[in-house]
Amino acid sequence: MADETVKQEQKHITLIVKNQVGEEVQFKVKLNTVFEKVFKAYSDKKGVQNTKFLFDGHRIKATDTPADLDMEDGDTIDAMLEQLGGSQRLSQ
Amino acid sequence: MLMMPMSALFITHSRSMQHAAPWSLRQAQKHSQEQHPQPSSLGSGQATSWAAVQARLGGLARPAVVGRRSRGSATTTLLRKDFGLLLLPTEWLNDELVNYYLLLLQLRSDAILQLQARLRAALQQLGARPSSLPHQLRVLLRVPRSYSFSSFFYTQLAPGQGRFCYQAVQRWTRPQATHTSECVLAYQLLLFPINLGNTHWAVAAVWPQAGLLQYFDPLPGRREGRRVLASLARWLLQDAADKGVALPCRRARQLRLEHAPQGMPVQCDGHSCGVFAAAVCERLAAGWHAPFEFSQDDCPSLRLGMAADMLAGAVGW
Numbered sequence: 001m002a003d004e005t006v007k008q009e010q011k012h013i014t015l016i017v018k019n020q021v022g023e024e025v026q027f028k029v030k031l032n033t034v035f036e037k038v039f040k041a042y043s044d045k046k047g048v049q050n051t052k053f054l055f056d057g058h059r060i061k062a063t064d065t066p067a068d069l070d071m072e073d074g075d076t077i078d079a080m081l082e083q084l085g086g087s088q089r090l091s092q
Numbered sequence: 093m094l095m096m097p098m099s100a101l102f103i104t105h106s107r108s109m110q111h112a113a114p115w116s117l118r119q120a121q122k123h124s125q126e127q128h129p130q131p132s133s134l135g136s137g138q139a140t141s142w143a144a145v146q147a148r149l150g151g152l153a154r155p156a157v158v159g160r161r162s163r164g165s166a167t168t169t170l171l172r173k174d175f176g177l178l179l180l181p182t183e184w185l186n187d188e189l190v191n192y193y194l195l196l197l198q199l200r201s202d203a204i205l206q207l208q209a210r211l212r213a214a215l216q217q218l219g220a221r222p223s224s225l226p227h228q229l230r231v232l233l234r235v236p237r238s239y240s241f242s243s244f245f246y247t248q249l250a251p252g253q254g255r256f257c258y259q260a261v262q263r264w265t266r267p268q269a270t271h272t273s274e275c276v277l278a279y280q281l282l283l284f285p286i287n288l289g290n291t292h293w294a295v296a297a298v299w300p301q302a303g304l305l306q307y308f309d310p311l312p313g314r315r316e317g318r319r320v321l322a323s324l325a326r327w328l329l330q331d332a333a334d335k336g337v338a339l340p341c342r343r344a345r346q347l348r349l350e351h352a353p354q355g356m357p358v359q360c361d362g363h364s365c366g367v368f369a370a371a372v373c374e375r376l377a378a379g380w381h382a383p384f385e386f387s388q389d390d391c392p393s394l395r396l397g398m399a400a401d402m403l404a405g406a407v408g409w
Contacts, residue, residue, distance in 0.1 A: 020251060052187070057242050057264035058166045078260070080244050085293035086184030086363040087311075 013066060013073040017042050017053070020080060029066060036062040042079065054078040145179070145399050159405050161195055163202070164271025168195050170402060178399045181392065185366025187243045190285045190293065193370050193398055194240035196407045197283075197377045204235045204409075235379040236280035236299075239270060243285040246296070250323040258330050265331055277328070277337040283373050284324065288316050293369040296320050297376050298328060303341030306350040308382070310359035310368035321349040355383020364391040370398055374407060 010030065015038070017025045025045060027038050035053065039062060043049060053060045055069055055077055066075075149172075152158065159170040174188035211229060215222060222233055241264075248260040263269055270276050277300050284296040286307075294309040294317070305324055307317040325347050332339045341347050356372070359365055371394050375384055386394060401407045 020247065052244075054242070054244060056266070056269040057245065057261070058269065059168065061167070078244070078248060080187075080247070083187035083190075083243055083247070083287040084184045084290055085186075085287055085366050085369075087291060087359075087361075087365065 013071065013075075015066065015071065016074070016076045017079050018076050019046070019051075020078075031067040031071075032065050034062065035060050035064050035066075038077075046079075048081075050082060052080045052082070054080060140396075140400070142179070142396060142399075145396070145403060148403050149175075159192065159402055161192075161199060161405055163195065163199060166271065168192060175399070175402065178395060178402070181395070182361075182363045184363055185293065185370075187287065189398075189402075190243050190366055190370065192402060193407075194242075194283065194285060194373060196401060196405070197373055198238075198240045200407050200409065201235070201238050201240075201377055204232060205237055208233055208235070231379070235377070238281035238283060238377050239272070239276040239279050240283045240373065240377070241285075243287050246284055246286050246320065246323070249327055250319070254319075256323055256326060258327060261327070262331070262334065265335060275335045275337050277332050277335055277339070281376060283376060285369055285373065286316075286320055288314075293365040294320070295369045295372045295376075296324055298324055300328060300332070300337075300339055302348075303339070303346055304348045304350065306353050306382075308353060308356050308369075308372045310357060310365050312352060312356070312358060317351045318349075321351060325349060353382040357384055357387045360388040361391070364388070364395075367391050367394050367398065370394070378409070 012028050012030055015027050015029055017027065017038070025042060027041065029038060039051070039053060042053075043051060055071070055075070060069065060077065149155075149158070152172075156172050157169055158172050158175040161168055168191070170188065170192045174186060174192075177183040177186060178189055211225070211233060215225070222230055225233070245261055245264060248257065250256060251260075265276055267273065267275055276282060280299060280301055282298040282300065284298065286294045286296050288294060292311065294307065297306045297308065299305070305321045305328070307321050309317055325344055328339070328347070329342065329344060331337075332342075357368060359368055368391070371386055371390075372384065397408075
């Protein structure tokens with residue numbers, strides 16, 4: 001039982017973080033890695049701040065792990081930017 | 093667990109009935125009581141002025157966190173930095189505010205759904221008809237089973253330049269993702285906050301059982317509505333086939349698309365479309381239909397009502 005737990009924790013999966021223009025960044029993570037590390041690595045690599053990460057439409061919390069969200073190898077995370085709205089498009 | 097939301101619903105309901113809050117929409121109501129038998133206050137009655145909102149904010153245990161609500165395994169947190177936009181009368185609303193408000197609407201719908209089930213069971217047991225119920229309970233029975241989507245849904249489905257990416261949202265309607273016992277496509281009403289060009293908020297309402305798709309935009313005469321409805325119609329049929337949900341209308345030409353429903357209030361300022369969008373969602377989720385009773389003049393009070401609801405963690409009924 002203990003051995004299985006250890007194996008489970010050491011298992012790596014590849015996650016794809018995809019932004020709104022379709023650019024992808026792959027991360028190889030352990031199932032028990034907290035997403036805070038992935039978020040930081042993504043933000044550093046892309047040079048963007050305040051990205052919101054979604055999995056199947058739900059926000060991923062910094063304290064979540066891939067195991068918490070039942071993620072599997074090859075799953076895609078959506079990296080979204082803030083949306084604002086107040087008025088009409090200026091170009092129209 | 094089962095009792096909690098229902099009792100909470102009754103408490104807020106009776107509270108809003110007792111206090112005709114100064115920002116209550118009853119004052120601005122332009123249509124008869126018959127058309128709108130249940131004026132919604134869009135506020136829980138827990139804070140009725142900006143001073144009260146500020147006082148409540150000052151009393152928060154964690155100043156950076158204004159609210160936190162869970163649904164299923166998903167927890168959503170509303171941060172002070174986002175809530176702050178609502179406090180400034182001319183600031184634009186962002187996705188955090190719109191999505192948190194829609195989560196509160198979803199929680200209210202979930203509670204009403206449970207209440208409806210108990211009411212129907214009680215009626216059956218008594219061999220009574222819904223018409224024998226008091227007016228306030230009869231109104232509850234008319235509330236549609238609804239699901240509110242994230243504002244990012246449409247952004248992912250239609251990422252601009254005429255593109256349509258069904259795969260990007262294919263998994264969003266699995267029951268595991270929506271935290272529902274069945275696929276939400278079998279529901280009566282699906283609500284979609286629509287962000288256009290990162291400058292504007294509108295709302296799309298999809299009624300899968302009625303085969304009706306509506307687009308509510310406080311700025312009339314925009315062309316985007318047709319594109320939004322066409323994308324959602326295509327998504328609805330494709331997703332119903334994918335999820336194995338049998339809809340009454342299975343062909344695109346059977347669906348009715350209402351591009352600009354009559355009675356959508358018009359925005360006259362340069363910052364309130366998010367408030368209009370939230371108010372439309374609140375009314376549709378409560379079982380109201382256009383024409384809506386609010387106008388541009390009500391935006392300050394609607395905005396205050398939203399702030400009060402978010403602080404209270406529940407939308408008043």
